[in-house]
Amino acid sequence: MNVFRRSITIRTFSDQYHQIIFSFIYVTELSYMNMVSTPNIFCLVKGAGEGRTLLNAFDQALLTAGVGDTNLVRMSSIVPPGAKQRKSITLPKGGLIPVAYAHIDSGKPGEVISAAIAVALPEDPDLAGVIMEYEAKAPLAEVEEIVRQMAQDAFEYRNRKLGALFxxxxxxxxxxxxxxxxxxxxxxE
Amino acid sequence: MNVFRRSITIRTFSDQYHQIIFSFIYVTELSYMNMVSTPNIFCLVKGAGEGRTLLNAFDQALLTAGVGDTNLVRMSSIVPPGAKQRKSITLPKGGLIPVAYAHIDSGKPGEVISAAIAVALPEDPDLAGVIMEYEAKAPLAEVEEIVRQMAQDAFEYRNRKLGALFxxxxxxxxxxxxxxxxxxxxxxE
Amino acid sequence: MNVFRRSITIRTFSDQYHQIIFSFIYVTELSYMNMVSTPNIFCLVKGAGEGRTLLNAFDQALLTAGVGDTNLVRMSSIVPPGAKQRKSITLPKGGLIPVAYAHIDSGKPGEVISAAIAVALPEDPDLAGVIMEYEAKAPLAEVEEIVRQMAQDAFEYRNRKLGALFxxxxxxxxxxxxxxxxxxxxxxE
Incomplete structure (x- = not known):
């Protein structure tokens, strides 16, 4: 954002006793580039849902996860440097919310479905963390083991020292x- | 957005006749957090297209729908509280436009394809509305019936009173x- | 963005020698609508990667392409009017980056996979350009030929004069x- 300040001093009365100084400050927005800021917090969420259709089931899962009345915008999967984890998060209703997620659905009664994400954070707070997503028609233990390995791998081939993994x-x-x-x-925040 | 104002008054000449007061106002952007605002209008659009490839057909469908020269960013499917419906909408060329959509394509001549969306709005304007999308190789009447039911369901399990459905x-x-x-x-807007 | 300026002049001392004029400038944000600005540069990137999982392979491909530590937000595929091409681009780590892309993966050793994009720019700089994406289990020469044709087609049915195609x-x-x-x-930029 470019904020230009101009101070202009105009002497309007020059008699002996009066000095009037006006300070004008112009705040203009020449070539204002409004890219989206890089987020600075993150929060892990999860949910399961049933519905008459797969999309309704997904909608229910989002509601269970606490993000059901927002507009999730899916993105590839980085924790910005220095971003802090929050246990819970208040999001604007209908807001455009960046999210990385794992998701699977099924219309076959009795089938087990699992979705998991892993977050790897670096030792060096100036570097990015990585979010990995995995989902399968399998028990969570399996799925979560895989997704944790994925996050570890992502740090390994980045030659980045792992500070925390969850x-x-x-x-x-x-x-x-x-x-x-x-x-x-x-x-x- | 955090706009900090500081007024500093400096008396630079203290002789009898001159008083010079400078007012400095600094507009700074300390910890300026530029998240995307929640949109406040919505507009339903639709189109069909043919093309040499499926992606060109999709591009043609977007042009027919009036959103062909924009950058659509797909999102999960909420009408922000109080957002107003518009019959038509002017979008910046190449702009990043949040959208919820249904979409299906086919390379099989003679096949019938349909895409529909339904919007459920709440009685209470402080609550969010829901957008549902459905598409199938089926006549529109079928597809639209299903998508309307999906939107109604979404309100039912939200325990939200339906104000309007279209x-x-x-x-x-x-x-x-x-x-x-x-x-x-x-x-x- | 609405920036309101109000100048209020208050004469606080009215004795003969002193004139104090305060200029207050309020910068307020009444009905501030923070939509994302339309981007004004673009940069073509590409990469291939191997990994223990398909998602890790994709992550590696992104790293090779130089966009691996960002949050890519996928969009439909327009070059904003007047946007300039850059040979390379510096992106904020973890930033939310709009991107159009082609992508394919495979777990079958020996298989050939290719992804390509084509950009068509108009003669008239007030019009939008088009990005087309194509990917297949095929040699790049084939894939790239198709994607170039797609971009040309997109200009043909737009009745838009082609200025450049790459x-x-x-x-x-x-x-x-x-x-x-x-x-x-x-x-x-």
């Missing part, structure tokens, strides 16, 4: 038509 | 290679 | 588990 996920046995969702929401 | 869609019989698109664009 | 892509023979990526990043 993961979360959700497993659900399909009743009629279900979806599971595990995500990392990025936002601002 | 839908739109498009059906197309494939000539050679075709796509249909029905979307809800969110934007600002 | 393309890039990447071909990779799968070792164990691989992904290729070719994209057009939009950003600001």
């Amino acid at each position: 993961s979360t996920g959700v497993e659900h046995t399909v009743e009629s038509c279900a979806a599971v969702f595990a995500g990392a929401v990025l936002w601002y | 839908s739109t869609g498009v059906e197309h019989t494939v000539e050679s290679c075709a796509a249909v698109f029905a979307g809800a664009v969110l934007w600002y | 393309s890039t892509g990447v071909e990779h023979t799968v070792e164990s588990c691989a992904a290729v990526f070719a994209g057009a990043v939009l950003w600001y």
Whole structure:
């Protein structure tokens, strides 16, 4: 953002006793470039849902996860340098929320579906962290093990020292038509 | 957005006749957090297109829908509280436009493809509305019935009183290679 | 952005010798609508990667392409009017970056995978350009020829005079588990 300041001093009365100085300050927005700021917090969320359709099941899963009344914008999967983790997060209703997520659905009763994400954070706070997503028709333990390995791998081939690794996920046995969702929401504080 | 104002008064001449007061106002951007505002209008759009490839057919469908020269960013599907519906919408060329949409394509001549969206708005304007999308190789009547039910369901399991429900869609019989698109664009006014 | 300026002059001392004029300038943000600005530069990037999983392979491909530590937000595929091409681009780590891309992965050793994009720019700088993406289990020469035709087609049915057409892509023979990526990043300068 370019904020230009101009101070102009005009002497309007020059008699002996009066000095009037006006200070004008112009705040203009010449070539204002409004890119989206890089988020500075993140929060892990997860949920499972059933519905009459797969999309309704997904919508239910989002509601369970606490992000159901927002507009999730999916992105590839980086924790910005220095971003802080929050246990919970308040998002504007209908807001455009950047998120990385794992998601799977199924209309086959009895089937087990799981979604998990892992977050790898660097020792060096000036470097980016990595979010990995994995989902499968399998128990959560399996899915979560894989996604943790994925996050570790991402640090290994980046030659980046791992400071912390954590993961979360959700497993659900399909009743009629279900979806599971595990995500990392990025936002601002 | 944090705009900090500081007024500093400096008396530089203290002789009897001169008083010079400078007012400095600094507009700084300390910890300026530029998240995207929540949109406040929405507009339903739809279109069908044929093309040499499926992506060109989709591009044609977007042009028919009036959103062909923009950069659509797909999102999960909420109408922000209080957002107003517009019959038409002017979008910046190449702009980054949040949209929820249904979309299906086919390279099988004679096949019928349909895409529809439904919007459920709440009685209470402080609550969010829901956009649902559905698409199938089926007549529009079928597809639109399903998507309307999906939106109603979304309100039912939210325990949210329905104020209004509407839908739109498009059906197309494939000539050679075709796509249909029905979307809800969110934007600002 | 609405920046309101109000100048209020208050005479606080009215004795003969002193005149104090305060200029207050309020910068307020009434009905500030923070939509994302339309990007004004673009940069073509590409990469191939191998990994233990398909997502890690994709992550590696992004790193090779120089966009691996950012949050890519996928969009439909327009070059904003007047946007300038850059040979390279510096992106904020973890930043939310609009991108159009082609992408394909495979876990079948020996398979050839290719991803390519083509950019068509108009003669008239007030009109939008088009980005087309194509990917296949095929040599790059084939994939790139198709994607160039797609971009030309997009201009033909827009009745838009072509000023320039260029393309890039990447071909990779799968070792164990691989992904290729070719994209057009939009950003600001």
